[in-house]
Amino acid sequence: MEDDVAVSLDLRNYELLWPAALFASEGERVLRASNSAWEDRAIWLMTEALAGTTAVTDFEEVPRQTNVTHQDPWTSEPLEGMKTGPDRRDWFTELVNRAAELRTAAAPRPYWPQRHGSGLSHDGTTPRDSQRDFARIVSEFADRGYLVEVFGEECVDDPHDLPDPSQAIDRRLGIPNLWPLSPESWDKETFYGLIEVFHDLVSRPRKREWHNWNSCGWHYSEFHNGPARILYRWKVNQLLREASIEYKLAAEGEDLGRLVAVTDDARSQLVYRALNDSPPDSTAGVRHAIALFRGRDASVDSKRSAIFNLGRILEDRRDLIKDHLLKKDEGDLFHVANRFDLRHRNAGQQSEYDEAFLDWIFWWYLATVELTNRLIASRRPA
Structure with missing residues (x-):
């Protein structure tokens, strides 16, 4: 039999980069996995959803399994599954269950150039540019494999012609040569169109595997557009609010993923x-x-x-x-x-x-x- 083991996490060290409900939902899906691969998925989720590497480090310091075998003094049969302490699944379960208690990561307090400048970005050197900020958000999604399902990914073991991202965007928006993103060249209509297009293109990879050969890098799989679009809307709508743009991406309805007043x-x-x-x-x-x-x-x-x-x-x-x-x-x-x-x-x-x-x-x-x-x-x- 297996006893429930209490876990006590100090949540002050963790900050969310995602909506709490989305982290909890994806975390519960990870916990439903019964094979050993669940740990890799948990680490990938924490890498994405939590600021820094503290949570992953704490997770890896917890024993994988704390089950031990005891001998019943009254019989010759061993008793298996008695826990001596929390294991990684216990630790991650509590983190997911307490997602609503986690702080949302905030931008650092303004530094000297920002406090004494006018409309400077967080790097304190350049004027705030919502189009450039949007391009940065898309770049972050691309770096984490969210565009692989549409754009494909390179592999040294499987060289082949990949789709042209510009053509994929052109087919939807009717404007050629938009990839790589060049925000300084967009007019307002192109900017708003790209916001809506990438909402439909992103898809979260729930699994990643490291390919060692010739430093090939991470490969992504098991895509799902539902959590990706929730996260994308959350990030882009936050950008639009901060830029005082009076539109947002609709989260439901016939105009889901389209800019609305x-x-x-x-x-x-x-x-x-x-x-x-x-x-x-x-x-x-x-x-x-x-x-x-x-x-x-x-x-x-x-x-x-x-x-x-x-x-x-x-x-x-x-x-x-x-x-x-x-x-x-x-x-x-x-x-x-x-x-x-x-x-x-x-x-x-x-x-x-x-x-x-x-x-x-x-x-x-x-x-x-x-x-x-x-x-x-x-x-x-x-």
């Missing part, structure tokens, strides 16, 4: 609930409406179309709204859409209004969709 936390939560809680018969309409409204290039017509789509959903739920609102309130809800130039075009409609009106009516309708989602859910059998 930033909203406050309350409206972001409303979008999340509307996307995830809508009944199956209206999910597509809600997703399409949100994508039309919050797109980086959303026009007045796009916003009108978004409102139209939400209006159709609410029209289908009109009886439900009547049951839970006063009759006059229900009528006012549709009066706005019909009286103004939003749904049915005719001479009697008002069309001279500020675009801010569209924002107001969209969020009002989306909030009503979310409200009716909850009403529908409350009517379902438990």
